[in-house]
Amino acid sequence: MKRIVILGAGTAGIMMSNKLHKHLAGSEFELSVIEKEDTHYYQPGFLFLPFGHYKKKDIAKPVNELISKGAELIKKEADRIDAEGNEVLFKDGSSISYDILIIATGARIVPEDTPGLKGELWQKKIFDFYTIEGASALAEFFETWEGGRLVVNVADNPIKCPVAPIEFCFYALDCFRKRGIGNKMKITYVTPLSGAFTKPKASKMLGSLLEDNGIELVTDFFLGEVDNENMKIRDFGGREVEFDCLVTIPLHSGDPVISKSGLGDEFGFVKADKNTLQSVLFKNIFVIGDAGNYPVSKAGSVAHFQAEVLEKNIMSFIKNEPLKESFDGHSNCFIETGRGKGILIDFNYDTEPLPGTFPVPVLGPMKLLKESRINHWGKLAFKWIYWKILLPGRKMPISAHMSMAGKKTD
Amino acid sequence: MTQITYAGVTVDVNEEGYFTNPSQWTRDIAAEIAKEEGIVLTDQHYAIIDFLRSRHNNGEALSIRSINHSGIIDVKTFYQLFPGAPLKKATKIAGIPKPSSCI
Numbered sequence: 001m002k003r004i005v006i007l008g009a010g011t012a013g014i015m016m017s018n019k020l021h022k023h024l025a026g027s028e029f030e031l032s033v034i035e036k037e038d039t040h041y042y043q044p045g046f047l048f049l050p051f052g053h054y055k056k057k058d059i060a061k062p063v064n065e066l067i068s069k070g071a072e073l074i075k076k077e078a079d080r081i082d083a084e085g086n087e088v089l090f091k092d093g094s095s096i097s098y099d100i101l102i103i104a105t106g107a108r109i110v111p112e113d114t115p116g117l118k119g120e121l122w123q124k125k126i127f128d129f130y131t132i133e134g135a136s137a138l139a140e141f142f143e144t145w146e147g148g149r150l151v152v153n154v155a156d157n158p159i160k161c162p163v164a165p166i167e168f169c170f171y172a173l174d175c176f177r178k179r180g181i182g183n184k185m186k187i188t189y190v191t192p193l194s195g196a197f198t199k200p201k202a203s204k205m206l207g208s209l210l211e212d213n214g215i216e217l218v219t220d221f222f223l224g225e226v227d228n229e230n231m232k233i234r235d236f237g238g239r240e241v242e243f244d245c246l247v248t249i250p251l252h253s254g255d256p257v258i259s260k261s262g263l264g265d266e267f268g269f270v271k272a273d274k275n276t277l278q279s280v281l282f283k284n285i286f287v288i289g290d291a292g293n294y295p296v297s298k299a300g301s302v303a304h305f306q307a308e309v310l311e312k313n314i315m316s317f318i319k320n321e322p323l324k325e326s327f328d329g330h331s332n333c334f335i336e337t338g339r340g341k342g343i344l345i346d347f348n349y350d351t352e353p354l355p356g357t358f359p360v361p362v363l364g365p366m367k368l369l370k371e372s373r374i375n376h377w378g379k380l381a382f383k384w385i386y387w388k389i390l391l392p393g394r395k396m397p398i399s400a401h402m403s404m405a406g407k408k409t410d
Numbered sequence: 411m412t413q414i415t416y417a418g419v420t421v422d423v424n425e426e427g428y429f430t431n432p433s434q435w436t437r438d439i440a441a442e443i444a445k446e447e448g449i450v451l452t453d454q455h456y457a458i459i460d461f462l463r464s465r466h467n468n469g470e471a472l473s474i475r476s477i478n479h480s481g482i483i484d485v486k487t488f489y490q491l492f493p494g495a496p497l498k499k500a501t502k503i504a505g506i507p508k509p510s511s512c513i
Contacts, residue, residue, distance in 0.1 A: 156475050192474065194498075198510055220495050222474045224485065236474070237489045237496075251475065265470070266479040295471065 002029050004314070005088060005098035006071075007078060007257070009035035011043070011391070012289030012303035013104035014066050018393030019311045021068045029318070031070065032096060034088060035063050036077040042386055043160075043300065044379075046129050047167055047336065050138040051175045059383075060132075066391050078105075081261040083282045100284050100314065103263075103270050105255035107160055107290035107298050113251045114155055116226035126226065126246045129168065130160060138247065147176065147184030148244030153233055154191050155223040155251045158267075160290055160298040163345075165189065165249050166196060166206055167336040169215050174338030188216040190233065190241055195219060199352035202345055205369055209337060223248075252298070254291055269293035274349070275326040277310050284317075286310060296349065297331045304390055305330040308400035330402040332358075334379035342375035344368055348402040354409060359398055361406035368407065416442040421505075428501070428508045432466065435505030443503045447492075451503075455491055457482050459504040472497065472509040 004020060006013045017033045024031055045059030067073050077091045081101065089095045109130050111117040117126065127141065128134035150172060154165050169189050176185045189196070189210060195203035196210055196217060210217050224236040226248075232240045254268030263270050263281060271280045272287040274294045279285035288310050289303035296302050305327065312325040329349030336342050344366045345353035357364035365374050389396060411430065413420050417438040422430045427443075429435060440459060444451045451459075461480045465472055474497055477488045492499040501508055 156473060220498075222485070236485045237494065266476060293471075 002099040003097065004029055004031050004100045004102065005096060006031070006033045006102045006104055007081070007088060008104035008106055008255070008291070009033050009037075009040065009063050009067060009073070010104060010106045010289065011300045012106070012291075012307065013102070014040065014063075014391045015304060015307040015393050016102055016104060016288060016310065017071045018068050018391065019307055020314060021070045022393070023311075023315055025070055029099070030072065032072045032074055032098075033067055034074045034076060034078055034096070036075065038063060038075070040066055041132055042383060043130075044382065044386070046132070046135045047164055047171060049132075049135040050127075050129055050142055051171065052139055052143070056132065056136060061387070068392075078257050079260070080257055081263065081285075083261060083263065083279075083285060086284065098284075100286070100317065102310070102314070103258070103279075103285060103287045103291050104289050105257060105291045107158075107252045107254060107269070109250040110253045111248065111250035113253075114223055114225065116228055117155075117223075117248060117250060119226060119228040121226075121228045121231070121246075125231065125244070126228075126248060128248055128250055130164075130249065141245070142175075145245065147181040148186070149242060150185060150187045150245050150247065151233065151241055151243035152187065152189050152247045152249075153221070153223060153241075154193075154249045156192050158269075158298055159249050159252050161333075162297055162299075163197070163333050163335045165191070165247075166210070168247060169210065170213065170338040171336050173213055173215065186216070187214075188218060188241060188243075190218040190221045190223075192222045193219060199347065201355070202353040202369060205343070206335075209371070213338075258291065265293045267293075274329070276313055276323040277306060277327055278313070278323065286314065286317075294329075296329045297333070299331060299333060300386070300390075301332040302330070304396070305332075305400040307393070328401050330400060332398070334375060334382065336376065336379055337371055340376050341371045341373055342379050343371055344375045344378065346402060346407075351402060351404070351407075354407040356407040358406055359403075364406075424507075426508060429505040430507075432463065432506050435463075439505065440503050443505075447499050447503065449492065449499070449503070452491075454483065454487075455503075458488065458491065458500060462500055462504045463506060466501075466504075466506040472501065472506075 039060050040063045042059040045054045048054045079089050079091045087095045087097045123137045127138040176182050196206040197203040221235045232242050234240050258264035259268040270287040272292045288306050290298040309325040309327040313323040332346045347353045355369040358366040358368050421434040488496045
């Protein structure tokens with residue numbers, strides 16, 4: 001028997017295992033999935049957890065229930081990949097050999113890389129919401145918080161889900177208004193970008209929405225250190241922003257396994273071809289989702305569209321055929337803006353988010369780059385879609401490749 | 411497309427003054443752009459400019475974080491060399507496109 005190994009059972013790894021399993025049943029390939037954690041979290045839910053709108057149990061499921069029975073789930077922690085020897089080596093000294101390796105080790109936050117961030121105020125006045133621990137600690141803090149200066153800061157890019165910090169600002173304001181302490185809140189969004197977002201049209205739209213809501217925007221701010229004593233964040237140039245509560249989106253890195261195996265860039269993201277999703281160093285290694293150094297959002301929607309491309313490319317690779325499918329950088333994100341509304345953006349490597357309707361021209365029903373109630377419902381419905389359609393590897397009625405249909409250009 | 415003449419050489423730039431053809435760049439051109447930004451280039455400036463150019467030529471993304479991995483200077487020194495918005499200024503002087511985050 002030959003073996004395909006998927007390293008990591010996050011969103012990307014689970015989707016891939018369930019897609020591939022369908023093709024491999026009865027073939028000469030067996031499928032193994034390596035994951036050290038027992039629980040998989042629906043990460044978009046981390047946005048709602050701090051405000052008590054989801055509890056931990058609402059967004060958690062055991063990993064073994066999400067992987068199809070035909071794949072072998074190995075609950076072990078990988079230490080490194082021996083790419084020359086086609087083996088994954090585990091921390092316990094054992095190993096597994098592979099014919100094809102799919103790396104899906106994701107991205108993680110590294111608050112320890114910024115001086116003072118994990119200082120005495122960590123999880124007392126300084127919180128992340130990109131981990132279950134951080135989001136839960138913040139929920140507890142917010143329960144009794146009576147308002148003040150809330151600073152939401154992105155340390156530097158790349159980060160997972162680049163719209164989440166902005167959504168957090170809108171959503172926090174909405175929740176605190178409902179609690180009757182909106183007037184005691186001053187929310188500041190501090191970003192290394194030169195605007196609210198990278199792409200011009202979306203940046204302008206989100207920038208004015210921040211302004212309309214009285215959310216202050218501080219740009220070109222690269223976090224250098226956190227001053228716990230004076231409760232300030234400071235950029236490398238010495239600019240300061242004071243906070244009463246700091247919600248940080250810390251620096252991100254790839255899994256330590258990647259750097260240890262010599263497969264990554266300086267931040268530990270795997271160097272791979274942005275179209276074929278194949279490692280640039282080893283032909284039998286592929287990379288999906290946040291683990292890759294792709295010039296694209298680190299987001300579940302991207303992993304989903306990549307999975308459709310990678311499914312076909314892996315099957316071509318098995319048959320010794322050229323890799324025909326090409327990933328175009330398609331991303332699709334709901335942005336929660338509070339008051340029961342949301343924005344939807346749809347874009348790829350070459351096309352920035354544009355206004356229009358989605359997925360059907362004129363009819364929508366979703367509106368692109370515009371606030372609407374149906375977009376908000378789309379976001380809430382997405383949780384069901386995630387568990388029932390995306391993770392099981394079922395087909396969505398949306399193409400992996402971005403479509404210009406319904407989009408308005410200048 | 412706009413054209414500007416630096417150090418006697420006509421180069422193509424975009425609306426923000428960033429080079430659209432990095433191969434037109436020379437060290438003398440860099441010195442002139444730097445002067446416009448109020449910076450006198452030293453060997454340390456050139457070392458980091460060379461680093462940025464070679465990363466760009468290799469198709470690698472540029473970020474403030476990557477400066478710490480340059481082995482040349484740390485980020486604080488980078489801010490001292492190119493005050494204000496160091497990455498934007500340094501890439502302009504280095505004759506390469508303005509770095510954009512990929513989202």
